[in-house]
Amino acid sequence: MGTRLIAERGVDGVNSNVIARAARVGVGTFYGHFADKHALHRAAVAAAVDGLQSALASRAASSGAQASVDEQVRGLVEAAVGWAQSHPEPFRLAFGRSPRSSASGGPGLGLSSHGIEVRLAALQRAGRLDAGVDPGLAARAFISMQTSVIVWWLEASERPPREKLVETLVRLHPAIACRPIG
Amino acid sequence: MGTRLIAERGVDGVNSNVIARAARVGVGTFYGHFADKHALHRAAVAAAVDGLQSALASRAASSGAQASVDEQVRGLVEAAVGWAQSHPEPFRLAFGRSPRSSASGGPGLGLSSHGIEVRLAALQRAGRLDAGVDPGLAARAFISMQTSVIVWWLEASERPPREKLVETLVRLHPAIACRPIG
Amino acid sequence: MGTRLIAERGVDGVNSNVIARAARVGVGTFYGHFADKHALHRAAVAAAVDGLQSALASRAASSGAQASVDEQVRGLVEAAVGWAQSHPEPFRLAFGRSPRSSASGGPGLGLSSHGIEVRLAALQRAGRLDAGVDPGLAARAFISMQTSVIVWWLEASERPPREKLVETLVRLHPAIACRPIG
Amino acid sequence: MGTRLIAERGVDGVNSNVIARAARVGVGTFYGHFADKHALHRAAVAAAVDGLQSALASRAASSGAQASVDEQVRGLVEAAVGWAQSHPEPFRLAFGRSPRSSASGGPGLGLSSHGIEVRLAALQRAGRLDAGVDPGLAARAFISMQTSVIVWWLEASERPPREKLVETLVRLHPAIACRPIG
DNA sequence: AATGAATGAGATTTCATTCAT
DNA sequence: TATGAATGAAATCTCATTCAT
Incomplete structure (x- = not known):
């Protein structure tokens, strides 16, 4: 429980x-x-990543598979923004500056980009994503x-x-x- | 001199x-x-930001104003990637995780987004940028x-x-x- | 029970x-x-000292008073070595390095030297111990x-x-x- | 220099x-x-051992090789006692209870017993040391x-x-x- | 009586900064 | 101006002991 209380403060x-x-x-x-301060930080980040991840997953699940790409994308973005708004501190902690922890990759990662990559690759194979785009990137x-x-x-004043x-x-x-042009 | 040597290491x-x-x-x-450790860090970040900024500026200058939007965008992206490749350590230092210093804004900022915002706003007024998009964002x-x-x-292995x-x-x-659809 | 288990480990x-x-x-x-950590240590040391002391006492008792000095000495040394071999951990604990506890005296003490002192003094009075030797020392x-x-x-490898x-x-x-010379 | 000052206090x-x-x-x-408290302790013990060792060595050197065994022994004992009296704190530190440091062997070791062992072995070969005695022990x-x-x-009151x-x-x-008997 | 999570005083250690050379 | 040994405030961490269960 200490985890959450502290995650809500800066670390x-x-x-x-x-x-x-x-x-x-x-x-x-x-x-x-x-074990130390960093173990706590890591735990808090992991909790935040998990939290957001499952918010996204449950949104994906609720919008049926038959939804259009636009609807799916909008759903996920709304889910992300919504979770961030309701958990601003964890979000900042996990995705804000200096995530010394996110083992995986660049800023904002820790959050897997794999799901999106797969979907983009599928769209590309279907000719619905510009061929010049690299799905992973x-x-x-x-x-x-x-x-x-x-x-x-979250932080901006205006x-x-x-x-x-x-x-x-x-x-x-x-x-x-990146839909194919023309 | 110290600036560069140190910028090339993590700080x-x-x-x-x-x-x-x-x-x-x-x-x-x-x-x-x-004055202190942070002054050095700030100096190194500022130097990197300036370096990149001027690389972009000189590229913008060399591709005449008559260039198409596509050409201009490509030119700037190439300039950014090129500078990053030739100055990987300063780039990481200024734009990598934990830029505790960049007073301005989110990750990657420090680099002003104002120039792009202005151009996007102009495109939008000309009806060449989707109206739903906020130029600032x-x-x-x-x-x-x-x-x-x-x-x-820069860091990725594969x-x-x-x-x-x-x-x-x-x-x-x-x-x-974000060109207007249809 | 705890006493022995713990005495058998370093403290x-x-x-x-x-x-x-x-x-x-x-x-x-x-x-x-x-009461505290030291009480345990003291108890363990005391138990070891008592154990050795009574091993020595019972050996002294079994070799009648009529035994020669040589036989008596050998008996006591054998008893000490024997007890140490059968109770190596307590022995080390009580007599090894860092007996912070032994109130009495130098290393190895805790074990009273009084008995030996008395016997040596007697031998000296009988002219059977070199006069230059101080029985107490x-x-x-x-x-x-x-x-x-x-x-x-006990600890030596070879x-x-x-x-x-x-x-x-x-x-x-x-x-x-230290029998008188000549 | 800190070494000596501190060696003269308890550690x-x-x-x-x-x-x-x-x-x-x-x-x-x-x-x-x-590096830490123990490094200091080790250094202080080493210094004390070295100090005593060289006091003994210089005494051995000054009493010519032609001196009798008795004279040599007395010389070394006097040198040891003398050094201990003039450096009581280092002596206690190095040879008193709890020399967690003396890597070599039992209490009082750290100080090499090798020199004495060699001399005893020589005496034994010359038939001038009881055959039952183990020179090393x-x-x-x-x-x-x-x-x-x-x-x-050093510590005793009377x-x-x-x-x-x-x-x-x-x-x-x-x-x-341990001269041979008879 | 037995337990072990919680405690916090105190020991250990780091490091930004100063200053005499 | 360059230096790096010295500093000590502050951070990290340990562990003897307590106490609610």
Whole structure:
């Protein structure tokens, strides 16, 4: 439980005593649960990634397989933005600057880009994605973009309305943005 | 001189004594040149941002104003990738994970998205950019995406060829990806 | 029971939780039996000292008072070596390095040197011990020597046979080694 | 230089801050010189062992090779006692209880018993040392005994006079104590 | 009586920064 | 100006002990 409480605070210049105090436990208790500060950070990031991942998965499941590409993309983007809005701290923690932890790849990763890659590859085989686009790169690019922009949007003082954000992200999704021209 | 030598190493968990040693100067010397560790970091990031910025600017200048949007976009993407390849360490330093410093905005920012925003707005007014897209968000999104993907690509072991990278980024640039449909 | 189990392990850098775990009891249980870590250590040392002491006493009793000095000395050395061999861990614990506890005196003490001192004094009065020797010092010296050497011998990889050990210690016992010359 | 200052204090329950303070240096300075508390302890023990060793060596050198065994033994014992008296703290540190450090062997070791062993073996071959005695064990035994007794003597409140101590140790030295009988 | 999670004082260690040379 | 040993505040971590179950 300490995990969530602490995930909701920043974990960067923060030190173990402060973390423990914030979680209302003794320092020793903290070390009883996590090997060190970074173990906690990793756990919190993993929890956030899992949280978002399952939000996306359940959205994908609820919008039937018969949905159009546009509908699917919009659904996923909305799910991502929605989860970010309801879990701003975990989202920032996992996808904001300095995710020293995300083993996998660039910013915003940790979140697997594999699912998107597969779908893009399928679209490409069906001639519905520009042949010049590399599905792997494009998937990765979209994930980075989406998380980066949402992080910025969460923090921005004069932020565009949520619908504009969703609309823009949808429009930039490779499956939509990179349809074959002509 | 120290700037570059140090920029070429990581600067995060690294401590000032190590930085100084790596730069082959005494600790004291280091503090003779920079107020503190963060001043150095800021300087290195700024240098990288400036470097990239001017690479982009000179490319924009060389491709005349009469060039098509596609040519301009491709030129800028190529310039960005080229600079990143010839200055991988500064690029990573400035745009990789944990840019604690970039005052401006999200990941990859530090690099101003203003220029792109202006151009996108112009295209939109000319009816050549989908009306649903927010130029500010889209500009920001593209910058984040581009830098994130390039950082990943620089580090990736099995990376797609450079042409594929450029092609994919070009195709995802809002000015191209978000042309009005129909 | 806990006493012996724990005595058979080292007790120095070892912490109380580890001790308890090793003894297969809960930490709390441990503190139910001993006031603190040192109480346990003291108890274990005392038990070892008592054990050795009574082994020596019963040997002294069994070899009648009419036995020669040589026989008595050999009997006691054999008893000490025998007990050490059958209780190596307690022996090490009580007489090995770092007996922070032994209130009494130098290494190997805890074991009283008084008995030996009395006998040596008697021999000296009878003109059968060199007059230059101080019975107190000599007694103390023999005890230290005996325990130190046995501890070493217990741990040594290429150790001389037990008989050689006994023989050497006997020969170094003041009552034998320091007979008046000529 | 910190070495000596600190060696002259106890180093057991003492913590690094206290050590540093006692040596009149900052904590960091301490860690600049020694990896940790134990490194200092080891260094101090080594220094003490070396000090005693060279005191013995120079005494051995000054008493010509033509000196009798008795004279040689007395010389070495006097040298050991003398060094211990003039360097009581290092002596206690190196040879007192809990020398967790002495890699070599039993208490009092660290100090090599090899020299004595060699001489005893020579005496034995010459028929001037009881055949039942093992030179290795006897050498080791003497070293342990000597250091243990000196440590006790340094600390004892009612201690026998120094001459008595020397006399007793000389009389217990195997080369003298274990001459063949008859 | 037995348990072991929780505690926090204190030990250990790091590192940004200073300053005498 | 260059240097790096020295510094100590602050961070990390340990472990003897308690106490609710």
